[in-house]
Amino acid sequence: xxxxxxxxxxxxxxxxxxxxxxxxxxxxxxxxxxxxxxxxxxxxxxxxxxxxxxxxxxxxxxxxxxxxxxxxxxxxxxxxxxxxxxxxxxxxxxxxxxxxxxxxxxxxxxxxxxxxxxxxxxxxxxxxxxxxxxxxxxxxxxxxxxxxxxxxxxxxxxxxxxxxxxxxxxxxxxxxxxxxxxxxxxxxxxxxxxxxxxxxxxxxxxxxxxxxxxxxxxxxxxxxxxxxxxxxxxxxxxxxxxxxxxxxxxxxxxxxxxxxxxxxxxxxxxxxxxxxxxxxxxxxxxxxxxxxxxxxxxxxxxxxxxxxxxxxxxxxxxxxxxxxxxxxxxxxxxxxxxxxxxxxxxxxxxxxxxxxxx
Amino acid sequence: xxxxxxxxxxxxxxxxxxxxxxxxxxxxxxxxxxxxxxxxxxxxxxxxxxxxxxxxxxxxxxxxxxxxxxxxxxxxxxxxxxxxxxxxxxxxxxxxxxxxxxxxxxxxxxxxxxxxxxxxxxxxxxxxxxxxxxxxxxxxxxxxxxxxxxxxxxxxxxxxxxxxxxxxxxxxxxxxxxxxxxxxxxxxxxxxxxxxxxxxxxxxxxxxxxxxxxxxxxxxxxxxxxxxxxxxxxxxxxxxxxxxxxxxxxxxxxxxxxxxxxxxxxxxxxxxxxxxxxxxxxxxxxxxxxxxxxxxx
Numbered sequence: 001x002x003x004x005x006x007x008x009x010x011x012x013x014x015x016x017x018x019x020x021x022x023x024x025x026x027x028x029x030x031x032x033x034x035x036x037x038x039x040x041x042x043x044x045x046x047x048x049x050x051x052x053x054x055x056x057x058x059x060x061x062x063x064x065x066x067x068x069x070x071x072x073x074x075x076x077x078x079x080x081x082x083x084x085x086x087x088x089x090x091x092x093x094x095x096x097x098x099x100x101x102x103x104x105x106x107x108x109x110x111x112x113x114x115x116x117x118x119x120x121x122x123x124x125x126x127x128x129x130x131x132x133x134x135x136x137x138x139x140x141x142x143x144x145x146x147x148x149x150x151x152x153x154x155x156x157x158x159x160x161x162x163x164x165x166x167x168x169x170x171x172x173x174x175x176x177x178x179x180x181x182x183x184x185x186x187x188x189x190x191x192x193x194x195x196x197x198x199x200x201x202x203x204x205x206x207x208x209x210x211x212x213x214x215x216x217x218x219x220x221x222x223x224x225x226x227x228x229x230x231x232x233x234x235x236x237x238x239x240x241x242x243x244x245x246x247x248x249x250x251x252x253x254x255x256x257x258x259x260x261x262x263x264x265x266x267x268x269x270x271x272x273x274x275x276x277x278x279x280x281x282x283x284x285x286x287x288x289x290x291x292x293x294x295x296x297x298x299x300x301x302x303x304x305x306x307x308x309x310x311x312x313x314x315x316x317x318x319x320x321x322x323x324x325x326x327x328x329x330x331x332x333x334x335x336x337x338x339x340x341x342x343x344x345x346x347x348x349x350x351x352x353x354x355x356x357x358x
Numbered sequence: 359x360x361x362x363x364x365x366x367x368x369x370x371x372x373x374x375x376x377x378x379x380x381x382x383x384x385x386x387x388x389x390x391x392x393x394x395x396x397x398x399x400x401x402x403x404x405x406x407x408x409x410x411x412x413x414x415x416x417x418x419x420x421x422x423x424x425x426x427x428x429x430x431x432x433x434x435x436x437x438x439x440x441x442x443x444x445x446x447x448x449x450x451x452x453x454x455x456x457x458x459x460x461x462x463x464x465x466x467x468x469x470x471x472x473x474x475x476x477x478x479x480x481x482x483x484x485x486x487x488x489x490x491x492x493x494x495x496x497x498x499x500x501x502x503x504x505x506x507x508x509x510x511x512x513x514x515x516x517x518x519x520x521x522x523x524x525x526x527x528x529x530x531x532x533x534x535x536x537x538x539x540x541x542x543x544x545x546x547x548x549x550x551x552x553x554x555x556x557x558x559x560x561x562x563x564x565x566x567x568x569x570x571x572x573x574x575x576x577x578x579x580x581x582x583x584x585x586x587x588x589x590x591x592x593x594x595x596x597x598x599x600x601x602x603x604x605x606x607x608x609x610x611x612x613x614x615x616x617x618x619x620x621x622x623x624x625x626x627x628x629x630x631x632x633x634x635x636x637x638x639x640x641x642x643x644x645x646x647x648x649x650x651x652x653x654x655x
Contacts, residue, residue, distance in 0.1 A: 057545055077549045090546040092560045103560075107551035151550060 002159040004031040008063025023049045025216045038195045038207035046216040047196045055082045083152040084162040089144035091136045098132040142170045160192035234354045246322040250279040278351040283323040285347035289340040296340035395621035413622035426606040437581040445528025466526045478590025481519045509599030528573045535569035
């Protein structure tokens, strides 16, 4: 158990000069003891690099990693007492399930009775008790991955358990089960868990805090609600949510707001910095107004999809496409209609240079 | 498709004819010649007598042959016991990446490129007490080393020669097996706190099983048929100390011109090797299928 602090940068190439040379741009971050974290981002954003730096499989090219204030930058995973679960199941072919689960404890010379108790506990949590004496090599891929998870969770004294997209090989219906299991285990064992994924649903349901990453940068750290309501970066708005946030180019000219060439009046007394901006609004909050209503933008409906629980309206304002999510009972327009979009409201966010204006 | 709706067409047999012809000339006809010899007594080029299984009975009773077979089995076992562990150790200590890896691979493979009879000649000179590096220094060290005079020395020299010649093959196969293990296994082992020995015992050795089986099979067959190197080095001597099966056979067939017993023995030799290969091959197959049942991993 430990509070993990990162203050580092990493480049796989020697002598990085430009931002693109870095796999991880200089960052400062802390993971609290006992928290459940997710590192979320598209492929190549640096999340696995960050995970391997935390675990000690990779030494950052600059900066430090500290556990409870103790510098562990050059320590091995063993010395840091880290457990890690990989994307593909790693099992020891010649051992039984029980021997696989006991392996990390056995290597640390834990007394036999304690090993037995701990293995039994973990096997029960993972619902593998009936398979303990089976040869691990004969099991299916998701069973094997459960063993890998079990080996990660079997040591009760670990500093943190790291997961590198551990559910990739698992069937969708089992994914839900295992994710719930992990969450439950987190509550029971109070371990620090850090979970890498590119699936926002996985990240948001698993973690208390989600670290959203893109291009080697951690752009926002926050709970699901914050990521949804106040995305700190246009990438977060775009990446979180399905579909993502709508963005429109806007400008602040002498205190007045101009969106797509149309002046709009800010009602809540927001003061925006002068110059080009971006207006962002979630499809869930984009509402349709009446014709002639002030502070609305006219747009042409191009597509209406009834998803069952909601109606998704796609429309175009100028060359910009916006999505709007309506309740199923609302009067939905049809393609070709002109609608008036209420783009201003309490959920509207403004961005300057991709960063949220607070 | 049922056979009633399809006309019977035997023309397809013509398509396998080329293969039958090739195999006939390369294997079946020579083998049949040997079978032919094994049941006849050739008195002169135009006088032959059919003798039935008499040669086989004679060969089975041949004391010298029993000794040669026993020597052969001992030698092949010794070869496997030394070369397999040594090859694995060599593979484990070879650098895994970069130019060093390529350079070491080439160096290790060098002995495999040398023709058999040259290997014999090299060791013949190497072991000589007057000018050979090995022989000279063993003499200097106070050992009465002579591979031509002492049968124990001769046997060990032949073994050393085979180890020198063929361990690199085992090492290359083991090296290939090691390289195919994904990094995640080593990472997981390091996180699980596994010792070097545990990594070898639980990851490397199980993952190398397939290639090691191939290495065992190849080395067993090759050493069981060894001929050229001991022939050049010791000529089978001193006495019969290094006369292995194929040399014994050659002496009988070409030296003494005992074509009948030699042919009978050839067939027995052939069956022994076939039997070993059959057993090993089936073993490997069963390992392969159990690996497939395991699926990904």
